[in-house]
Amino acid sequence: MSTKKFIRLAADFSRYPAGRYVKDGPYSGERFREEYLRPVLDKSEQVIIELDGTRGYGSSFLEEAFGGLVRCGYSVEKVKSAFELRSSDSSLIEEIMDYIEHGSDST
């Protein structure tokens, strides 16, 4: 039986995720997507992403990290099945799912 891997965003990436593109800052949504999310999809793995523990999120980070996956060519179904999101703030999960399902159109 395989157990799901965890990505604890605050511990594994940064407590201060910010910005959309790499040029915007060191812990941007683009960097998180490229270094943590795309490898999961490319290996067809399933991962739990723990969102708690950071000093908050900007929508630009969330949109680029998760909505950007669909723009990169991954299907909505593949993205949704690969990642299980966990947060004590359900609005974060709802917002991310909206970006995955509708991309920037949802804004």
Add this chain to the structure above:
Amino acid sequence: MDPTQPNSIVEYRVDFQGIAQIITWVLVIIGWLIVNSQHNKRISRKETRDRLDQMGESLLKLEQVAIEYHTAKKRNDKLACSIRTAIERVSRAINRLGLATTAELNPKIIDLRRAITLQNFDSRKYERKDPSGEFIDRISHSTGELIDLLESKYLVRYPQS
């Protein structure tokens, strides 16, 4: 003569007095329960009102700081960090108020976060926004929408306030 039966008018009067006393005590207890319940409701309403007022102040402060960020000449990373933290705190505190369901609150919270942090935020291409323009208006509008939702839910829960 049956010893269990009252044998005089005096004994009947004593029985009636006993029943009257019991009824009096029952009425006193019911009255106390009603008064106590109303007192508890008043306290609960006042506590919720106080917490709602604090939440309103926090939201208006967040709006003010967000407008300050977007109308400043330069990108301010320190202010951006405090805004992200404030949005997260407000989001959690609003849910703790318990006035509205997450299904009702989340769209408004998401609208507010998007209005402040989706565009022109933490961005190298930061540009100063017109204080009277559409961008700033959206921040004020989404703040107002969230406050309106909470106030309307408060009035539903405490209709006489």
